[in-house]
Amino acid sequence: MFQPRQLSHDVLLRELRLSDASALAAAYVRNRHYLSPWEPVRLEEFYTEAWQATDTAKRLGAREAGEGYPLGLFAGDDLVGRFNLAGIxxxxxxxxxxxxxxxxxxxxxxxxxxxxxxxxxxAREELGLHRIEASTLLHNVGSQRVLLKAGFQQIGMAPRYLKIAGKWQDHNLYQVVLHD
Incomplete structure (x- = not known):
């Protein structure tokens, strides 16, 4: 389980709740243009509270099964970041x-x-995981810096790895090994 953690004077990291569906929808609407180069093309229903509630319920079910942790950054009631540790x-x-x-x-x-x-x-101390993997688009230098600061190492490049912004795009692959 992830304990809530204050990351700055105004931003809290915590697990998502079903009641966060409205904040999720609002955040995706607010960041729609900003995120579009980095995410799959989304159907209109993705931006609704109903769609976000259904998706959050699935992710909370995965958390109950020990298969993932849906996390959010919150500034007051506003969701200002989304993090998913998934596919455990x-x-x-x-x-x-x-x-x-x-x-x-x-x-x-x-x-x-x-x-x-x-x-x-x-993941290391409480979940007992050995490894976390992540990928970034080749030109997503900011996200690459984030991963490298956290101890991730690039382990390869996957051609046409994910369909992002409507086209299959190459991704750099990263991992961090948590235990020797």
């Missing part, structure tokens, strides 16, 4: 994937770096 596989693998974004108005304040470092620490 136990057994000999003990691994998960990480995805994230920070609100345009909060970018460049070190919040992504602080959050990823907190997630790495929690």
């Amino acid at each position: 596989v136990r057994g000999p693998f003990q691994s998960a994937g990480l995805g994230y974004w920070v609100d345009n108005a909060y970018a460049g304040r070190g919040l992504a770096s602080a959050t990823v470092q907190a997630i790495v620490e929690t």
Whole structure:
């Protein structure tokens, strides 16, 4: 379980709740243009509270099963960042994937770096994970800096890895190994 963590005087990191659906929808609407180069093309319904409530319920179900942790950055009632530790596989693998974004108005304040470092620490100390993987578009230098600051290393490049902004795009692959 992720304990809430104050990352700055006005921003709190905590697990998402079903009641956050409205804040999620508002954040995606507010950041729609800003996030469009970095995310898949979204259907209109994605930007609704109903869609976000359904998605959050699925992610909370995955959390209950120990398969993921949906996290948010909050400035008061406003969601200003989304982080997902997902696809947790136990057994000999003990691994998960990480995805994230920070609100345009909060970018460049070190919040992504602080959050990823907190997630790495929690994954190591409390979740017992061995490895976290993440990927970035080749030109997403800011996100690459965030990962490198948190101890991730680039392990390769995957051609046409994800369909982002309407086209299959190459991604750099990163991992952090949490235990020797």
